[in-house]
Amino acid sequence: MMYYQVVKKMSNTFDLRVRMVRMAEEAGISATARYYRTTRKTVQKWVRRYREGGLGALQDRSRAPKRIPHKMPSELEKKIVELRKRYPAWGPRRLKTYFDLACSQGAIYRVLRQNGLVRKRKKKWKKRRDLRKLKAALKPFEKLILDGKDLKDIEHYWPQMRFKRLPEYQYTARDVRTGTTYFAFSETNDSTSATIFARYVLEHLAACGVDLKEVTVQTDNGSDLIGSANKKPSTTSAFEAMLRFLGVNHVRIPPASPTWNSDVETFHRLCEDEFYDIEAFADRRAFFDKAATYQLFFNSERKNSWKDDKTPWDLIRQLSPHIDADRAIALRPIALGSLIESAYHVPALPMTGIDST
Numbered sequence: 001m002m003y004y005q006v007v008k009k010m011s012n013t014f015d016l017r018v019r020m021v022r023m024a025e026e027a028g029i030s031a032t033a034r035y036y037r038t039t040r041k042t043v044q045k046w047v048r049r050y051r052e053g054g055l056g057a058l059q060d061r062s063r064a065p066k067r068i069p070h071k072m073p074s075e076l077e078k079k080i081v082e083l084r085k086r087y088p089a090w091g092p093r094r095l096k097t098y099f100d101l102a103c104s105q106g107a108i109y110r111v112l113r114q115n116g117l118v119r120k121r122k123k124k125w126k127k128r129r130d131l132r133k134l135k136a137a138l139k140p141f142e143k144l145i146l147d148g149k150d151l152k153d154i155e156h157y158w159p160q161m162r163f164k165r166l167p168e169y170q171y172t173a174r175d176v177r178t179g180t181t182y183f184a185f186s187e188t189n190d191s192t193s194a195t196i197f198a199r200y201v202l203e204h205l206a207a208c209g210v211d212l213k214e215v216t217v218q219t220d221n222g223s224d225l226i227g228s229a230n231k232k233p234s235t236t237s238a239f240e241a242m243l244r245f246l247g248v249n250h251v252r253i254p255p256a257s258p259t260w261n262s263d264v265e266t267f268h269r270l271c272e273d274e275f276y277d278i279e280a281f282a283d284r285r286a287f288f289d290k291a292a293t294y295q296l297f298f299n300s301e302r303k304n305s306w307k308d309d310k311t312p313w314d315l316i317r318q319l320s321p322h323i324d325a326d327r328a329i330a331l332r333p334i335a336l337g338s339l340i341e342s343a344y345h346v347p348a349l350p351m352t353g354i355d356s357t
Contacts, residue, residue, distance in 0.1 A: 089273035299329035
């Protein structure tokens with residue numbers, strides 16, 4: 001019994017076939033079939049292959065069809081690989097939608113998988129709880145999440161930042177209900193920059209028809225937002241004072257709870273994948289022009305599969321017709337220092353009147 005198990009384990013291997021053929025030539029087909037506990041037909045097959053092609057004919061043959069009428073053209077497969085490398089955060093569905101690829105999403109996924117371009121799925125315990133129902137109950141711009149991002153740790157962007165005098169920090173505000181996102185840039189991560197950015201965004205929204213008394217701004221507990229951690233409870237930071245002046249509510253997330261700002265953190269990841277990691281900037285002005293283009297694309301063209309495949313512009317028009325959606329999505333990213341130089345003035349029309357660089 002032990003010998004039979006060993007032989008069975010060795011079946012269909014090259015060495016076993018060689019021994020089988022040699023024994024068949026010496027002892028005959030029937031004796032070989034009985035010895036290896038197989039059929040005469042199997043022994044005859046390997047003997048025939050050996051006589052026709054030698055030892056090489058005893059190797060396994062590919063069972064793949066020689067001709068596949070519906071096989072994807074090599075040009076299309078190459079295009080899919082190039083697009084994925086250009087936009088590493090985009091999956092089969094988004095690639096097909098935006099580039100009109102003449103194949104199914106499954107075929108695109110197969111190409112990505114065969115070329116090692118599929119990201120590993122996160123573990124279940126790492127996935128965040130689905131809050132879509134709670135977010136759907138909000139009105140547009142009822143809740144804004146504001147946060148800052150240090151750009152110096154982005155490998156592709158850092159050399160350009162250093163040699164072309166590009167911004168070091170990004171301030172971002174994102175509406176939870178529609179996904180509308182605004183960002184601007186600063187050379188410093190401090191209360192002045194955060195305050196100016198928040199006022200820049202909020203006064204723009206007010207000009208578009210948003211009632212600021214119904215807006216809540218959510219932030220973390222950074223010193224640029226709430227001031228020193230050791231300050232007296234009665235002390236108000238410049239950022240908090242500005243929100244109070246505009247009649248805007250302010251809430252802070254619990255300490256060490258970064259997932260509470262997941263909406264804006266998600267945008268930071270997307271922005272890094274789709275903008276900072278793939279774009280090259282000739283100079284500072286080119287950086288701000290491309291940043292403005294990306295923000296406009298994100299707010300007007302980039303469909304969100306978690307929001308019924310609608311863009312922020314679509315949702316604003318659908319949910320709040322009284323808000324000027326065309327104007328609301330078109331707030332240009334600027335260098336916040338330009339507002340300091342203009343005597344801390346935020347113009348009624350943020351798209352004009354300020355040198356954004």
